Amino acid sequence: MKSTLTDLSRRAFVERFVKTFLGVSLLPGPGRLRAAGSSPHPRAKSVIFLYLRGGLSHIDTFDPKPGRPEMGGVRAIGTSADGVQVSEWFPRMARQMHHVSLVRSMTSTQGIHELGTYTAHTSHFLTPTIRHPALSSWVVKLLGSENRLLPANVLINGSPQHPGSGYFPAHLAPLPIVDPGAGLQNAALPRTVSEEDFARRTALARAIGSHFVQQTPHRDAAAYLKVQQEAAALMRSEDLKVFDISREDERTRDAYGPHTFGKGCLLARRLVEAGVRFIEVEDDQNWDTHNDQLRAMRIMTPSADQTMAALLEDLHQRGLLASTLVVMATEFGRTPQISTVTAGRGHHPGVFTWWAAGRPAAG
Amino acid sequence: MKGGYVHGQSDAIGEHVAADPVTMPDFNATVALALGMDVAHLEHSPSGRPFTVADQGRPVTALFA
Numbered sequence: 001m002k003s004t005l006t007d008l009s010r011r012a013f014v015e016r017f018v019k020t021f022l023g024v025s026l027l028p029g030p031g032r033l034r035a036a037g038s039s040p041h042p043r044a045k046s047v048i049f050l051y052l053r054g055g056l057s058h059i060d061t062f063d064p065k066p067g068r069p070e071m072g073g074v075r076a077i078g079t080s081a082d083g084v085q086v087s088e089w090f091p092r093m094a095r096q097m098h099h100v101s102l103v104r105s106m107t108s109t110q111g112i113h114e115l116g117t118y119t120a121h122t123s124h125f126l127t128p129t130i131r132h133p134a135l136s137s138w139v140v141k142l143l144g145s146e147n148r149l150l151p152a153n154v155l156i157n158g159s160p161q162h163p164g165s166g167y168f169p170a171h172l173a174p175l176p177i178v179d180p181g182a183g184l185q186n187a188a189l190p191r192t193v194s195e196e197d198f199a200r201r202t203a204l205a206r207a208i209g210s211h212f213v214q215q216t217p218h219r220d221a222a223a224y225l226k227v228q229q230e231a232a233a234l235m236r237s238e239d240l241k242v243f244d245i246s247r248e249d250e251r252t253r254d255a256y257g258p259h260t261f262g263k264g265c266l267l268a269r270r271l272v273e274a275g276v277r278f279i280e281v282e283d284d285q286n287w288d289t290h291n292d293q294l295r296a297m298r299i300m301t302p303s304a305d306q307t308m309a310a311l312l313e314d315l316h317q318r319g320l321l322a323s324t325l326v327v328m329a330t331e332f333g334r335t336p337q338i339s340t341v342t343a344g345r346g347h348h349p350g351v352f353t354w355w356a357a358g359r360p361a362a363g
Numbered sequence: 364m365k366g367g368y369v370h371g372q373s374d375a376i377g378e379h380v381a382a383d384p385v386t387m388p389d390f391n392a393t394v395a396l397a398l399g400m401d402v403a404h405l406e407h408s409p410s411g412r413p414f415t416v417a418d419q420g421r422p423v424t425a426l427f428a
Binding site: 047049058063068080081084097098099100101104105108120124130132142167325335348350354356357358359 | 364365366367368370371372374375376377378379380381382384387388390391392393394395397398399400406408410412414416418420423426
């Protein structure tokens, strides 16, 4: 991770801190800063932001070009939406397309992974002078959370390139979940620490911390103290169970799949049910298919197709798709031409596909 | 969001945008608006620079059902 010292140390500190103390986000209250009349549309309560890192080929997935030589022999198939085709690599997503709005005209100027990923998350170009907040940090800053105890912003299997809370205070950074199957780590007291000990220690930490905060006119000093207090509250909460996907029945777990992306999306659905505002799930596969496009897609698409389709179906069955927005994003598309040297596709920010699904309910 | 909907299109081989280009800021602004956020709301960086969510991207309201 190459970065400026300030960014590096802040990010490293936040990650370590969060891992140790759970990193419960500060919740800025229920105040919604929605200007009157600014949005005539029904509102979504939560976002699940699926990020397929590496640059997902658009013509091999959701923008196929039937019969064109650029497809390399891959077929397009019909879907549950009239007149909408996807590639044959996505048979399960094909049955969900009646829920999906495809945007096949995404375009960017950022053809390098780090830059594209940064812009996808922050809407800004990466520059050396400032670190911008991710969309998720904006969302929790302006909207707060539906759940007082749980973090409002969660990043599952996130990459180190995630911009976090940028110039916003550290408490708006996402809580990182490294292994969605393992849930929230370090959430229980060690056996050698009694409840009494813990209460005494947190009181002591608060006393010391309060003095430091008063003496330190930096917003993050107060933010960290508050994070610690919220974390301690969460440790005693029933809400911790929400992080445990083993509580789901086997059929549901099988539907999402045994891989990291599947577990991550299942956890995301549980977090949505608990009122968490913004959950990003990154696929742990690398879609940077420079070599042997067909083979790479054959290996990677089944799990992605399974998981994304299962997520939409599960949300729909539970009535959650009416209040949840599911987004699929990636940093760029890939060249229509398959390389005659590597049989793969290069980076292609000129056009690519993102999609959104979910129908916010009226009211 | 509309279901079974396609917004914009690429050209015959998927090389260029053929209709209705959408940038990442536009898409992110769409997400923000779908959540009921005020996309014109100003926040300031520690050095005082003003910013809006999604850097003034234009929400793709055609996606809304």
